[in-house]
Amino acid sequence: MEAGCSRCGGNGYVTLARVDSAVAEICGCNAVCRHCNGEGYVHVEDQRGYVFAKKCRCQALVTRIERFNQAQLPSLYHDKLLEYFEPLGGNQREVRYHAFKFRKEFAVGGRGILYWGGPGVGKTHLMAAMVRYLTLELGIRSRFIDFFHLVTDLHRQWKSGKSGASLIEPVIEIPVLAIDELGKGRSSDWTLDLLDEIISKRYNRRLTTFFTTNLTVKTEGRSNVVPPMPAEKAALTESLDERVGPRIHSRILEMCEVINIYGPDYRMQTNSEGGR
Ligand SMILES: [Zn+2]
Ligand SMILES: [Zn+2]
Numbered sequence: 001m002e003a004g005c006s007r008c009g010g011n012g013y014v015t016l017a018r019v020d021s022a023v024a025e026i027c028g029c030n031a032v033c034r035h036c037n038g039e040g041y042v043h044v045e046d047q048r049g050y051v052f053a054k055k056c057r058c059q060a061l062v063t064r065i066e067r068f069n070q071a072q073l074p075s076l077y078h079d080k081l082l083e084y085f086e087p088l089g090g091n092q093r094e095v096r097y098h099a100f101k102f103r104k105e106f107a108v109g110g111r112g113i114l115y116w117g118g119p120g121v122g123k124t125h126l127m128a129a130m131v132r133y134l135t136l137e138l139g140i141r142s143r144f145i146d147f148f149h150l151v152t153d154l155h156r157q158w159k160s161g162k163s164g165a166s167l168i169e170p171v172i173e174i175p176v177l178a179i180d181e182l183g184k185g186r187s188s189d190w191t192l193d194l195l196d197e198i199i200s201k202r203y204n205r206r207l208t209t210f211f212t213t214n215l216t217v218k219t220e221g222r223s224n225v226v227p228p229m230p231a232e233k234a235a236l237t238e239s240l241d242e243r244v245g246p247r248i249h250s251r252i253l254e255m256c257e258v259i260n261i262y263g264p265d266y267r268m269q270t271n272s273e274g275g276r
Contacts, residue, residue: 005029013065013136015078022078024068024136026061033058060139067135071142074180077128085125090263092122094226098259099126103133108140108175112210114256116217116240117229120265123212124180130210131178142176148184151191168194172201178210182252183243196248203251211252215240219258229262 003010008027015024032038036056044054082100087093102113113130115123127144134140150171157164171177177198185191202209216239241249 002029012061015068017075017078019075022073022075024065026065064136064139067139067141068132071131071135071144073128073131073144077124080125080128080132082126082129082133085122085129088264088266090121090261091227092261092263095126095259095261098226099130102257103130106134108208109206110208112208112256114211114213114217114252114258115261116213116215117261119214120267121261121263122266123261127178127180127210127212131176134176140176141174142178143171143174144178144180145171146180147182151194154194172198176208177202180212182211182213183215183240187243192245195244199248199251203255209255211256213240215243217258217260219253226259229260
C-alpha cells in the first residue's frame with residue numbers, strides 16, 4: 001500500500017461504478033500485502049514458543065470490501081462521501097453537521113435516519129454516503145434498496161411461481177438496511193403488506209433502517225434535531241402517513257431520526273451528478 005498512490009489516495013482500495021451496482025476492489029498498489037505476501041495469514045509465536053497461523057490484518061480490508069459490494073449501492077453513488085456533500089443553501093449545512101455527528105456516534109441496532117424533502121436536495125447522497133462508510137470503514141453488513149425496484153422484482157418472482165423469500169429474507173435480516181424512495185409509485189395492498197412485513201420485523205428485531213422519501217413527513221410533537229423547512233415554504237405534497245398508513249408510519253418514526261432537507265436542487269446546479 002502506497003501512501004502517495006494517486007489512484008486510491010493511500011486507502012488501499014478504490015470504488016467503481018459497474019453496470020448493476022457500485023463495487024470496491026483492492027488497489028493495484030496494495031495487490032500483494034507486504035505483511036503476509038498475499039497469503040492472508042502470518043505466523044506468530046506465543047510465549048511458550050508455539051508457532052501458529054494468524055489472520056493477517058489485510059483480511060479485514062477484504063471483508064470490508066465484500067460488505068461494500070454486498071450492499072449493492074447504485075453505481076452513480078459509489079464515490080459519494082459525506083465529506084463531498086457541499087451545502088448550497090437552505091438547511092443543508094445543518095443537515096451535514098447532523099450526519100457527521102450521527103456517523104461518529106453510530107451504534108449497530110440504534111436508530112437510523114429518515115431523510116425527507118423535495119427532489120435533488122441530497123437525500124440519496126447522504127444515505128449512500130452513510131452506507132459506504134458503515135461498510136467500507138466499519139465493516140458492517142448493510143444493504144441499499146430502491147423500494148420500487150424491490151417490489152417489481154418480487155412481483156416478477158411471484159408471477160413465475162417462486163416464493164420471493166430469497167429476495168425478502170436478506171432485506172429483513174440485514175443489520176443495516178437503507179430504503180431509497182419510500183412511498184414512490186402506486187401503493188397497492190400487496191405493496192403495503194410487503195412494507196409492513198419488512199418494517200414490523202425489523203422494528204421487533206431492533207435493526208437499523210434508513211429511509212429517503214419525497215413525501216412530506218408529519219412529525220407533530222417530535223423535537224427536530226435540524227430545523228425543518230418553514231411551514232409557509234413547505235410544498236403541499238402528499239404525506240407519507242397517507243401513503244403508507246398510520247401503523248407503518250409511526251413505526252418508521254420510532255425507528256429513525258427524522259431529518260427534513262431543503263435547499264437548492266443539486267441536479268440543477270451541476271447539470272448531471274450530485275445528490276438526489
Ligand atoms: Zn493505491
Ligand atoms: Zn496480509
